[in-house]
Amino acid sequence: MSSSSSCNDHSKAKTKQEQQRILYYKCEIDTTSPNTVIITRIPITTAATAPPPTPSSPAAATNPLPPQEPLPESVLQYQRQLRKVQASNRATNTSLTPSQHLKVLHSDEYLVITNKPSGVLCVPGVHDHPSLLSLVHQKFGFTQKEEEVLPGKRYKKKQKKEKKVSMNNMIVHRLDMDTSGIVVFGLNNLVVKSLHELFRTRKVTKKYEALLCGHLPPHMSKGTIQMPLQRDHRHPPFMRISTPKSETEAEEAVKDLQHAGYKKLIMKQPKDSVTEFKVLSREWLCVDEKDGSISNRVVEEDGEIERTGGGDGREKDGCFPVTRVELVPVTGRTHQLRVHCAAIGHPIVADPAYGIWGEASPNGGFDESDMYIMFPHRANLDLQRAIDAAVRPSNSSTLLTGDNIVDKEHKDATNKEEDCEGKDNNDNDAMCMCLHARELRFDHPVTGEDLLVEAPPSF
Known part of the structure; x- marks a missing residue:
């Protein structure tokens, strides 16, 4: 990316104090792409001697706001x-129900993709708060198996829950409590490990x-x-x-x-x-x-x-x-x-x-x-x-x-x-x-399918 024009329109700093201020970041306009900027760090040797930013962008507004006093500490x-x-009250007092808070966008025998509401924790944490992970594990972390029991002389079939995966081994990634959007959970250790590798190597597209x-x-x-x-x-x-x-x-x-x-x-x-x-x-x-x-x-x-x-x-x-x-x-x-x-x-x-x-x-x-x-x-x-x-x-x-x-x-x-x-x-x-978190795209770790999941925001 080639950039040479400053994003702001100060021809010079207003005071000697501003002229002597060392800035460590610069915002420049990309001259090869219209209405595009790049904000980068200035090398420290350059920052120590560089003058304040100068204007050369006709697109910049002409009346910048005056500096304001910082908020009192x-x-x-x-x-x-x-x-x-x-934040503590919300994390502690949240009452979660599958019908209201568990919004499944995709599920198969290997993984579950949900749309997390704002204000809900992804994982319980050390204090075991209510979380989206708990809801997902409750619904998808067990398999139903039938076994025969003999009460007296009659055979009856009884449903037995068998744990498929532990709750801690379902975590792939997280969103902040206040961030809403798409979250992925794995349903077995190998899938979770594969998904971790996809995220680590940046083979997951997130928007x-x-x-x-x-x-x-x-x-x-x-x-x-x-x-x-x-x-x-x-x-x-x-x-x-x-x-x-x-x-x-x-x-x-x-x-x-x-x-x-x-x-x-x-x-x-x-x-x-x-x-x-x-x-x-x-x-x-x-x-x-x-x-x-x-x-x-x-x-x-x-x-x-x-x-x-x-x-x-x-x-x-x-x-x-x-x-x-x-x-x-x-x-x-x-x-x-x-x-x-x-x-x-x-x-x-x-x-x-x-x-x-x-x-x-x-x-x-x-x-x-x-x-x-x-x-x-x-x-x-x-x-x-x-x-x-x-x-x-x-x-x-x-x-x-x-x-x-x-x-x-x-x-x-x-x-x-x-x-x-x-x-x-x-x-x-x-x-x-x-x-x-509006969009997530990656190759399914088992089937290889190009998986694209989207969820529009509520705001």
Whole structure:
């Protein structure tokens, strides 16, 4: 891919501080393909001496948003704790039934493919929470065999359940609890081993669909994000974009932990992570002021794409700009799609970890001032807050008094979060995270059949 034009339109940094800021990533337009970008890491020797990005893209918008003050850390910390409580409640209190939560897309004697609802765990975990795996094992993990028994002098036939495969040996891959979509389970050890090999060698084609906050600019209609990921040392177990600064901080954190007694803890190196994306449509997420119901309106292809700026980020008719994208994870790192979307300034709608007020670091780990330079046309904080307030329960009516935190709407917020358990986004007025594993394609490990499974998202 040949690229030379910058994605943003800054002719020069606004201040000396910005001129001296070292950037480690760049967004460039592919000159060989229209409306295509590639986002890559800058070599550290180049980053230390390179000037701020310069404009050369006529497609870039002319009025980038001004930099915004980062969200107060005290507020972020409170919201992180609230999200942890909500996630724990959903995982613990979920009541799953086969009729409502087990949606089988394909099954044979070797494997089962399901459509997982948002808010449902793939596997039980160490605390043995209700999960999709439990439902699949209950229905497909046993075979029925007949055996004859002799009660007295009469022969009777009795059904006997025989375990086909243990539950732990059915796991092929997983989706996050808040991600919906296609999940595969194996029905014997050899099949599971073969499927593991297909996933490991990247012979499985995976396509996701997501709604992102804000409208991606026209010159970013498709592209490739190449940003390595590392464990977030400030907010484990979440992930973040790796930079030389974050790698140094993580190394120091590991040394401190080892000195404190965690001798076996080692520093994990960042992993290359690549995501391909394509804009499917630019839409408006509209909230009915009377009943709070949510609907989508698609922007006409030939119509002008408006960008919401200041204020609360809300249009007059109660609609918010969102972009529907197809995401292809070339690599399969933990939370890769969610971190990459947040890092380019367009987090996934209703993402409880990497979106606004999330448990992880904002902007995928980038500082707000870095975002202003690298992605000046991102969804600004006001817009992200407005979308979050529209699709999630209200979490702003809190009262902080001394050491006590009183949340007037905590109970309602928790209940509304739990509404995402196994339900479609159009079933209630609180949207679940808008990330869905839409398509999976691979060669059947036994029959060799080209198996293509699709499931449209509910949002």
